[in-house]
Amino acid sequence: MGIRTPNGFNLDTSGQRVVVDPVTRIEGHMRCEVNIDENNIIRNAVSTGTMWRGLEVILKGRDPRDAWAFTQRICGVCTGTHALTSVRAVEDALGIIIPENANSIRNIMQLSLQVHDHLVHFYHLHALDWVNPVHALRADPKATSELQQAVSPSHPMSSPGYFRDIQNRLKKFVESGQLGPFKNGYWTNPAYLLPPEADLMAVTHYLEALDFQKEIMTTRTIFGGKDIHPNWLVGGVPCAINIDGEMAAGAPINMERLNYVRSVIERTIAFVDNVYIPDIIAIGNLYKAWLYGGGLSGKSVLAYGDIPDKANDYSAANLMMPQGAIINGNLKEVLPVDVRDPEQIQEFVPHSWYKYPDEAKGLHPWDGITEPHYELGPNAKGTRTNIIELDESAKYSWIKAPRWRGHAMEVGPLARYVVGYAQGHEEIKEQVDSTLRVLGAPLNALFSTLGRTAARALEAQWAARKQAYFLDKLIANIKAGDSSTANTEKWDPKTWPAEIKGVGFTEAPRGALGHWIRIKNGRIENYQCVVPTTWNGSPRDNAGNIGAFEASLMDTKVERAEEPVEILRTIHSFDPCLACSTH
Amino acid sequence: MNHTSHSEEAVYVYEAPLRLWHWVNAVAIVALAGTGYLIGSPPPSVGGEASASFVFGWIRYLHFAAGYVLIAGFAFRIYWAFAGNEHARQIFLPPVWRGRFWREVWHEVLWYALLVREPIKYSGHNPLATIAMHILFVWFTIFMIVTGLALYGEGTGMGSWQHTLFSSRVIPLFGQSQDVHTWHHLGMWVIICFVIIHIYVAVREDIMSRQTIISSMFSGWRTFRGNGTPRDSD
Amino acid sequence: MPPPVEEVLTPETFYEVMRRQGITRRSFLKFCSLTAASLGLGPTFAPKIAYAMESKPRIPVLWLHGLECTCCSESFIRSAHPLAKDVVLSMLSLDYDDTLMAAAGHQAEAIVDEVVEQYKGNYILAVEGNPPLNEDGMFCIIGGKPFVEQLKHAASNAKAIISWGSCASWGCVQAARPNPTRATPVHKVPGLPDKPIIKVPGCPPIAEVMTAVITYILTFEKLPELDRQGRPKMFYSQRIHDKCYRRPHFDAGQFVESFDDEGARKGYCLYKVGCKGPTTYNACSTVGWNGGLSFPIQAGHPCIGCSEDGFWDKGDFYSRLTRVHGFGIEADADRIGTTAATVVGAAAAAHAAASVVKRMRGKGGNN
């Protein structure tokens, strides 16, 4: 029995139902169910967010100036991005103009998050879908060294002895019989295609990246005091600048601190160039045939844009990350996006565990409602507290279903790169074209699981460099005599109008993120977040459109139903964050 | 004691140590409330090198010094409840188990509500005053001392007696340190309210009732005008 | 109740455990070759695995995630000394951690069962986040069931429980008023098997504090000494304020009055913009963050008290005084106090006036 969804997918629930719960190596808790036909091809996909904390409920009645700290705790992986979105929403509501320096510092922090999050995602959450650490034991360290030098001549750690040491360590680890995080992986599955040398190189980089990632975010430690969960401020940034005045040594930002940031940025650029990008190319080359998983990426993508060059200007022209929407696969036309327009962004809940007064309608987030309501559909198998199979014709997820003008959209690095490419964004075009050239792949190879993974790496490379741009800009501005970091004119709630509303948006590592706030008598009256993984992990809507995760799984062949590594690959390529998605 | 009605009778109520304590205690509490308020809401910043001033340090130091005066005084006051005369025990042991006591509390309430004409005479505190002092003064002073020492022990640290006896027990009881601050701070306002009522009533009684009130806390002697026996001296 | 602090950790070898459960040496060796085969490794690996299993094993750790934001894991991987890599590869055996583990679905769930059975009393349960109890626990679902079930099951044979972060220790953000899911910190979970619990609060905790707690246990083979609230004394016995480098400005009375003012640029004390350093027990001002590089106050923001119980509900972050809830009031202690004192004062004045009127009337009547 096939159903055709309005967004063009043929769903058939007749085959074998395969359940993956928990989906691991993601942030938070997620369940995935698919139906596979007799040829092991996925014909129906169901993605479920399996956690909810109620941040939108908790925020009601609080001080809007505190909201960044609450929303930051929506996620410790994309830490900071919600905080930034939140302070922007409050500043928008109050009409606060932030200093240029605050803009540069915020951009450096947000960009360092992009690099960190992308890198950790690739090596520590995604790599084991492509790389088999057990195979690495069979590698010849000398050949690995040659491979390393071939793919990345400037990476210093490439001697045969180095790889032998790593291999010995790995061997000892495996021989202990205690496989730790590698336990019960699908290591005999034929879906792993890398030669042992590439496996050893990648496992080595898994460890190198684990060591290095902790450096990337130290820029946030300098500006925000700690990482994870650095500090932010409505009106600017909390770190005052004192370059050479009295007591500069005790000031948050002085010459020594700026030098530290510079050194981190330089090392970050080198690591991405020498390790991350070559690995992506190497893996892309070897899995070139694996072009499943495009889902919505070639049809409907959305980006809000981010990284304002000049402070306080959030128009597309001033944003260094692209803004726009593409629907129906029409790459020739990038549509303008307005997060304030009640017709554009709406959230639906007929398949989500929430209640609306009228569930046939979607709500723009300024008027959004978050009222939990857990119930399983009549065709679900199992019980209320022991779900065997979900019933996707009813409510089945803690994620709401956001839609852009009624369309389910994919967001994230790939969406940004598709929009940017379609708009002719120079830096993006150059990166994409040269990568496709190296791989000898056509443009539509982008619309795939691997395309998503590659776009993320390219974006990390772009973001690492842009940090240096904003550090230069910060220093030039200080040199010109402006060292202000915060505007506190509207700090006191007594200066606020009785009823106001605002919206803030960013491009979080996983995609377009928006916070909508209503403030009444100085306190939060309503606060709604629509988050990247809310878009991507969205369940069906009232019209039956499936979300981006679900769409991406369609028509994929699963080699072994009991070891569905293909499902993990594609779901992981989105870098799902479930704590974010449901908040 | 002579019980026959007499127009100018005098009773020695407050012995000298108690009077001394009363005024030392009053000064300590005023100092504690003043510095305590400033600890919660500090005065405007001073400039210069940090090592050159100690403004907030002094405010806190004064608070702690006054705190210890209050504690020492209170300890003495407890001792005096045993050593002193019968009036010295009054605020610690209101006879709440006696029906008569409550009837007289009620009578005092009516008196303050301006509903009865004649107050009953007491040489010590009247029952309403006794119960008010017992709760609002005795218990709240204990509360302030316990929470104050718990906060103090946070500074002296693990191993200090304040920390061992107070901080390590009191803080978990309230939840966390910030809660102890809040309750200690609220306690101040209870005591301030007590002091306002106390001073108002002392002045009022001095004028309205036919017995000396304020001067008793200076001289120790309570003198009565008009007829009747103090109810609490039988 | 503080857990016994002298608990000695001396795990049996895996082989001993198997023998104790009546498994023969023959089936033990078979188990080893099956393990090798399941990894796609040749038969030469089987004896090596057998040898390892006869030696003292790395202590298995089950790292569960409930309602949380994963910042504790993210913090953990930022440890500079020891490196997270070395902890995971050489110190312990991180058998279950849904953010890092290769296995998924029922293969992942099987690991919990296996460790609970095979390492009875010899594994550590680390918990990040907490279970919600409302909606039958279905605000956090793992394997189709409430997380709280997985938690209780995993705790059943644990040697000790580590409550990572403020979520597991106190409840944290999801437990902030009105706590819609009834998120409950680990030690308050009804029916949780009685095990020593080490709380390592912080939102998140400092990476080096996390790894130090683990390495302490492994190195000294006992649990760290805990305070009355169950936190390791070595890192939680002092307040941020006690070792804050801005403390001289606090004593001097030099405060940041508003952000980016003169005082902010000179590094004055952040007390008046709401610093909770004086009420927060954590190692930020001593150990520092990210290899000791900085901490919130050093970067100009007041401490928000992120390692303290219920810090989300202690008033607005930028005011020194707590907002007090209840009785329909929501105001700080001074507002409540001045209101009360004003009411009392006004009542006294009114009473005085009434007394005067009454007296004058009384006199008139008498005459």
Ligand code: HEM
């Ligand atoms: C912080 C300020 C004060 C505090 C905490 C305080 C506290 C007390 C206490 C606890 C007693 C009961 C003594 C006992 O029976 O042991 C008392 C009695 C008394 N106080 Fe105060 N006092 C304060 C200020 C004053 C002032 C300013 C006056 C004068 C106007 C005053 C006048 C009296 C009098 C007259 C009595 C005796 C009352 C009676 O016999 O009913 N007090 N005070």
Ligand code: HEM
């Ligand atoms: C009537 C008696 C007292 C009053 C009215 C009083 C009042 C206050 C107030 C309003 C605060 C500020 C609380 C805040 O918002 O953080 C405070 C703090 C404090 N009080 Fe008291 N207090 C009293 C007795 C004591 C005693 C007996 C001690 C013991 C030594 C004490 C020790 C402290 C300490 C250690 C602090 C915290 C200082 C700091 O955080 O820097 N107090 N007090």
Ligand code: NFV
């Ligand atoms: N989805 C999501 Fe986030 C991101 N990136 C937030 O906005 O991950 Ni934790």
Ligand code: SF4
């Ligand atoms: S304690 Fe804080 S940092 Fe850790 S998981 Fe909870 S919210 Fe995140």
Ligand code: SF4
């Ligand atoms: S900044 Fe905070 S912790 Fe530091 S001295 Fe001031 S109040 Fe204390």
Ligand code: F3S
């Ligand atoms: S906010 Fe948290 S990180 Fe440290 S300085 Fe305060 S405890």
Ligand SMILES: [Mg+2]
């Ligand atoms: Mg939302």
